[in-house]
Amino acid sequence: MSQDLTNSSTQRQNILNNPYALQEIEKVAQIRGIAFEGRSVLLKEQATNAG
Template identity: 50%
Template sequence: MAKDLTASSHDRQNILNNRYVLQQAEQHLGLGGVTFESETVFTKAQVVALYDVTDRTIERYLSSHADELKSNGYQMLKGKKLKEFKAILSGTDINEDTKNTTQRRFSFRAVLD
């Protein structure tokens, strides 16, 4: 019987904790992103585009599932980390506001979650 991953955070974590499956999924899906600190990460704008949803939809999900997303690699970058991330983004075609003092960063796991 198939599990409803939308209803069970435990079942989602079981899948997201399987490194082999994540590596295969990342290669197969080819979602893009940028490499930051040796992992593929995504900006909020990229996640909005990937799922073809509104910015507000992502904000609602962040509000209701913050702890789960953080445990799967979601971060709010500030200070030195933000500066390093912006330096990487400046070499890409990702259109992000450079005047922000914070930047949301989603790991591949957090995007799948």
């Protein structure tokens, strides 16, 4: 069964932990992640306010 991202905090967190997904979010939404411990991270607020 497919999870709706609007109702599943676990599924949303999985996307925010996925480096490929973050690259795509940055590219499509034209936002930049924050460099942290050698990788790019997005705050939940950045991802939800993008676009």
